């Protein structure tokens with residue numbers, strides 16, 4: 587285990603960082619910087635299955651890096667039966683701890699809505715077949731997400747609604763269903779009161795923290811490329827909102843990560 591850096595940094599996990607979007611040398615530097623500050627684990631969510639080999643190669647060379655494999659809603663129009671069987675094969679790898687990043691994005695609509703719904707539904711089915719959790723992206727699609735979750739076929743689905751910003755009503759429903767909520771750098775943005783106000787109302791044992799590297803850098807790095815080391819700023823902000831000490835929060839969220847993603851434990 588990497589020892590915590592000076593300054594009393596706790597041990598914290600970045601539950602969502604797209605390291606595959608960095609160059610190879612940037613990835614190594616980003617991992618080393620984060621480890622030196624006490625970040626003890628990293629989950630890379632795929633955006634498309636064509637990245638799987640590269641992501642797995644990275645995971646196989648780093649004991650503290652795992653991945654989710656799947657197809658992002660932006661890429662959903664490429665989803666096919668071939669993707670479904672390829673995904674099922676890939677899930678056998680010990681480094682693949684979840685299916686994702688899957689979901690709906692009706693803000694950008696980079697894939698048509700029908701394709702997004704189909705790709706999401708099939709990825710959830712694959713996750714259930716393999717007993718794995720899902721990493722879910724949800725933007726401007728609360729209603730459709732809610733309806734899909736209520737289908738009896740998806741009872742028992744578990745996962746992380748990453749970079750959660752969807753309000754208390756959906757948060758409460760998801761917690762009741764056994765899901766976890768991932769908080770990103772958004773929680774530090776001055777105007778994101780709506781993201782912060784959910785926190786005191788949800789159980790601490792369902793909270794994860796993430797950077798969503800290279801997007802959404804937290805204050806005071808806002809506007810710069812994000813890095814996994816900055817998960818510390820996210821964790822400090824969330825701990826403050828929960829009125830928990832930073833070290834205590836890090837312990838709780840690290841336990842949460844291994845409970846949700848037991849293949850990483």
Ligand SMILES: [Zn+2]
Nearest residue numbers: 602631687798
């Ligand atoms: Zn993401």
